[in-house]
Amino acid sequence: MSSLAGYEPLFELALLNMVLAFSQYIPLRAGVFSLGSAAFAAVGAYAAAILATRYGVPPVVCVVIAVVAGGIFGALAAVPLARLRGVFQALATLALVQIVLSTALNWTALTDGALGINSIPKAVHLTEAAIAVVFVGYVLHVIGLSAIGRGFDIIREDETVAVSLGYSVRKHHMIAFVLSGAIAGLGGAMHAFSSYSITPNEFGFHMVVMLLAMVVLGGRVSVFGPVVGAIILTGLPELLRGFQDYRSVVQGALLMASITFLPSGVVDTTRGWLRRRALTRGQAGADAAEVTS
């Protein structure tokens, strides 16, 4: 176990990345082209960090407030964003990330600008992070099985069919944005309580790319998609320690290769393959049974 203990920060990072990846996963599952999770995470992280360092609010309360703040911010952003589609939605959410980033950089009275907020108490360890992942994963799994999840899947596959079946696209897009905001708020707050300090630039384009890569690589339908994606992309830099300089090259190549050759992600491709195999096996078994009888 002692050799594993050295990797504790890495496991913690992987778990926190999973929470953020969940926030990117929900809109993509619903066919919402959102790249805004980094903005929601920034709102949650700053809300929690400011409350904890300036007003001495206990961490649990901070996290709850961050979740609510993220959700409300998601709902407000969804009012204009749910009207848009495709690339327009992607660009508008990117603009949102940029606006939040600039605000965090320039509203120094609230956020201390580029210095960020320091000496945040360390309240999140491996256990808390694991609880958060299991909780969010379970909630998303249950939502995925409900009518809302079916709505998400149909809207993602074909919006026209969804409308003809009476699903309100706007309502489902709203739900996706609120969930994405709340989960990112949670992820951001936990990140703040785990890393002692936050700076605006952590929530920029780099985070957008990282979260997108996790979900694309892992898969957009199964809840395990973002989990696997987060594990791969958090672990990869450790494996490539010798090639520190070319980490981004590998990450970029991985992103291109996975969208080109494995468009539905590791988990969803594997599940599809297993299901097909089970079906053909079942078919073969049935055939065999017919012959013998």
Added chain:
Amino acid sequence: MLAQQLLNGVVVGSVYGLFALGFTLLFGVNHIMNMAHGAVFMWGAFAGLFAATMLDLPFIAALAIGALAGGLLSVLLDWVAFRPLRKRKAPEFSAIVSSIGANLILLSLAQQMTATRVMRFPFDTFPIRIYEVFGLRVQLLQLVIIGIVILMVVGLVWYLQRTSAGRQIRTVAYSESTSRLLGINPFSVNFQVFFLSGALAGVAGVLIGLVFNSVHFMMGEPLLLRAFVVIILGGLGSIPGALVAGLLIGIVQVLTVSYLSAGLADVVVFSLLFLVLLARPTGLFGSVHGGAARVARQ
């Protein structure tokens, strides 16, 4: 003072327009959002810089080499990042993801190559001459930039509207299946569109590198983000829209920096994008057809 700032805004804005033009051309014809367009711009600036420093070439040759490098890189990008997806008829989303990956690779390679340094054009690349016109200080470089942008835009419009190759490009933009029925070679059209788009970015790169006298691996990112605003304002796929909106954004940015604060420029520019999307989801000049925009169906 105001007139001076307006002039500066027009110069910067016309280069934004040039950059956004290539971006919007790709979207108009191929429905691709090329997130690596900023990296093409940056490599174009690098190529121009190397031509000016290592080969000691004059300004015009550096500009041409920047255009050539941008064009070729853009074609390469098509072959590696976009064509496999097009073959599979993958959704728009895939092209965005794939080009984000390509962008990461191109940026990181540039960073390795330059060791994160900021480089400059040699002092004598472009003669510094300043004229006084009605109390305005006008640099020769500014006049040349406006001239080059006008020349390139007129050239592009002529190519698209008056030549056979341009007609083919417009046919593909209108409907790819119709163009196939007419016997148009999609390979050649894609080559031209990507080359033109990259060449425009390369020229813009060399010009921006000269105006701000700095060339570095991150120079494309802010421009790409501005280009999003420009093309949304101007309507995706609209050439006049990209130019007008480019000028507008350039002026708004320069005025915000000089009258409010430098930090607010981004907030103002991106809030503008948000407001426009709220009021007109297809952009100011965009039509539902032209931008292939799927407006909300309720």
